Amino acid sequence: MAAREEGLVPETGRDLCRVRRGEKRRGYRKDILTNNLSERDAVFICIRCQGILRKVCISIDGGELFCSSCKKENEQTIPNIHVSNMVLSFKCSCPLMVRGCRWLGTIEGCEDHLDTCGYVLETCKLRCGVVLQRDELKVHEKEKCPQRIVECKH
Numbered sequence: 001m002a003a004r005e006e007g008l009v010p011e012t013g014r015d016l017c018r019v020r021r022g023e024k025r026r027g028y029r030k031d032i033l034t035n036n037l038s039e040r041d042a043v044f045i046c047i048r049c050q051g052i053l054r055k056v057c058i059s060i061d062g063g064e065l066f067c068s069s070c071k072k073e074n075e076q077t078i079p080n081i082h083v084s085n086m087v088l089s090f091k092c093s094c095p096l097m098v099r100g101c102r103w104l105g106t107i108e109g110c111e112d113h114l115d116t117c118g119y120v121l122e123t124c125k126l127r128c129g130v131v132l133q134r135d136e137l138k139v140h141e142k143e144k145c146p147q148r149i150v151e152c153k154h
Contacts (some may be wrong), residue, residue: 004061015080026106027051032092046070052107055088056080096120099133 026049030037034050037044046053048070055068057077070134088108095110096100098121103113114120118135126147132140141148 027054027071028087028092029095032095032110034093034104036089044083044090053083054092056083056087094119096116 011151019048026032027046028051030045037052043065044053045051046066047064048066051067053065053067056065056079057068057071058080060076060078065080065083067078068079084153088106090107092105092107092110093118094103094113095138096117097103099119101117103117105113118133122134122137124132124137124141124145124147126131126141126145127149128145130140130145
């Protein structure tokens with residue numbers, strides 16, 4: 001990805017939420033939105049991780065909005081389903097658009113899209129160690145992988 005951060009899950013698209021290895025999912029990345037956030041949309045930015053709010057909670061003490069995974073231990077919160085639903089309806093592109101994916105949809109649909117996106121990198125299931133885009137991997141495993149089972153011609 002263009003603005004890839006060290007430690008992100010490599011090119012799976014799952015860095016949609018800026019996930020670092022061993023971390024909970026935080027706010028959604030701002031760069032996947034098809035429309036830029038305006039100043040009045042600042043309410044949709046998590047005050048803790050600075051991403052777009054994901055599974056929104058509101059603090060009982062101060063009324064601040066943040067991602068449920070940004071909640072501090074023993075902090076009193078309640079979920080804000082209304083704001084969560086608004087965020088899920090934001091228009092976005094696939095985080096692998098830089099690779100050529102042309103999918104457009106909503107944040108809600110993006111994680112489902114990534115389950116089938118042909119631009120996601122995956123490791124060969126036959127354990128040869130190669131990592132390719134999902135669409136290329138099918139051909140590799142069937143025709144090119146040195147670990148594939150082939151019929152003996154003798």
